[in-house]
Amino acid sequence: MARWEPDGRGRLAQAALDLYLERGFDQTTVAEIAERAGLTERTFFRHYGDKREVLFGGQEALHELISTTIAEQSDSTAPMVAMGAALTAFAELLTQRRDFARQRQIVIDANPSLQERELIKLTSLAATAAGTLRDRGVTEPAASLAAEAGVAAFRIAFARWIQADDRGLPEFLTEALRVLETVTAGR
Amino acid sequence: MARWEPDGRGRLAQAALDLYLERGFDQTTVAEIAERAGLTERTFFRHYGDKREVLFGGQEALHELISTTIAEQSDSTAPMVAMGAALTAFAELLTQRRDFARQRQIVIDANPSLQERELIKLTSLAATAAGTLRDRGVTEPAASLAAEAGVAAFRIAFARWIQADDRGLPEFLTEALRVLETVTAGR
Known part of the structure; x- marks a missing residue:
């Protein structure tokens, strides 16, 4: 499990955006976003309900x-x-x-x-x-x-x-x- | 096959709208619309691409x-x-x-x-x-x-x-x- 990250939310958002730009929104999974940010899926879901919420939170x-x-x-x-x-x-x-x-x-x-x-x-x-x-x-x-x-x-x-x-x-x-x-x- | 109907398009539209109101849009099929209008599905598709087009044609x-x-x-x-x-x-x-x-x-x-x-x-x-x-x-x-x-x-x-x-x-x-x-x- 990931340690608590002071800027986890921001890192996840930027990782998500980078992946959406590289691969397209539909082709990106939460697992990939978490990996890119160096965090776990569990941490992702502590900050965002789903991958769309990164854009519309x-x-x-x-x-x-x-x-x-x-x-x-x-x-x-x-x-x-x-x-x-x-x-x-x-x-x-x-x-x-x-x-x-x-x-x-x-x-x-x-x-x-x-x-x-x-x-x-x-x-x-x-x-x-x-x-x-x-x-x-x-x-x-x-x-x-x-x-x-x-x-x-x-x-x-x-x-x-x-x-x-x-x-x-x-x-x-x-x-x-x-x-x-x-x-x-x-x- | 249905004969050509002078007001087929209008009858289909009204039948569709009646069914959308009664059952909801998602619950209505093209077959039901055609039946309600007294026409065939084939006739429906001569006038409309799908059931959404009745509303957005x-x-x-x-x-x-x-x-x-x-x-x-x-x-x-x-x-x-x-x-x-x-x-x-x-x-x-x-x-x-x-x-x-x-x-x-x-x-x-x-x-x-x-x-x-x-x-x-x-x-x-x-x-x-x-x-x-x-x-x-x-x-x-x-x-x-x-x-x-x-x-x-x-x-x-x-x-x-x-x-x-x-x-x-x-x-x-x-x-x-x-x-x-x-x-x-x-x-």
């Missing part, structure tokens, strides 16, 4: 971050400002992990079932945000529109960020939210 | 409708106006089939893999629209933002429309696009 914390940030805004904050604050908090976390985010995206883009999972993740994030906005008294369809349009802006900013390394994700997000305002005003 | 025509409508707009038309015109054309088609759309949605909501399929369908529609906008000279991220925000507005309008029958889908869509403009301007 931390959902609960993310939903918590989004809803807490929206809830913390002052009562007079407009829905889209609250949504922007929540997405910026997320962007600030991610921007420090650009290499991981980019590698992860390559793996996801290569696998339709992972793409589906990613879409569902983002849709569920928008639903959480819309619910928190409604709790603040924002009516429908404004709550859902702010949430969905905000998540769309985040997704587009994210795709641009992992392709260009001249700016951080928060800057791409700010740009996308600004362009969203301009483009929807041009009706 | 017509994708090519839909992409064609969206890109043609965007392309037809005059050069000076703002991206969001072009997107709104395309989505309105789609809404006008769908609004005549509210019962089918509502039943279809109940089937999809009950089945995670169909929900994934629906998300992918809408994402792919947004990608087609963004590509057509780029062909008109709209730059990024404006093209993707107009397309994604437009599709989000459509999705929200659609969900409201199948729950309330006081207005047609085009009216819900117009409202959603107007609220989208208001909510994104409130930053």
Whole structure:
């Protein structure tokens, strides 16, 4: 049995990502990931429920971050400002992990079932945000529109960020939210 | 072998939907659909590739409708106006089939893999629209933002429309696009 590893989780994640990139997600087993990280399968399963969770873990914390940030805004904050604050908090976390985010995206883009999972993740994030906005008294369809349009802006900013390394994700997000305002005003 | 049926396609679709609602999508076989419609399996497969296509058929025509409508707009038309015109054309088609759309949605909501399929369908529609906008000279991220925000507005309008029958889908869509403009301007 492996000793307790202070950075076991991180090593497993990087080993998994390396293997997903080399062989493809479907062709990689948990045993191989553990071996590559120099750990046991048992240690893997202490950190992750399955090999997909390496790519999609931390959902609960993310939903918590989004809803807490929206809830913390002052009562007079407009829905889209609250949504922007929540997405910026997320962007600030991610921007420090650009290499991981980019590698992860390559793996996801290569696998339709992972793409589906990613879409569902983002849709569920928008639903959480819309619910928190409604709790603040924002009516429908404004709550859902702010949430969905905000998540769309985040997704587009994210795709641009992992392709260009001249700016951080928060800057791409700010740009996308600004362009969203301009483009929807041009009706 | 069944005779050629003038409305075979429509009868098969309704029989399929009835069975999906009664038994669930996964529990329904093509043989049962054909029997319910009073047709043969062979006739089913003349109209549909599989039982999922009853719910997701017509994708090519839909992409064609969206890109043609965007392309037809005059050069000076703002991206969001072009997107709104395309989505309105789609809404006008769908609004005549509210019962089918509502039943279809109940089937999809009950089945995670169909929900994934629906998300992918809408994402792919947004990608087609963004590509057509780029062909008109709209730059990024404006093209993707107009397309994604437009599709989000459509999705929200659609969900409201199948729950309330006081207005047609085009009216819900117009409202959603107007609220989208208001909510994104409130930053």
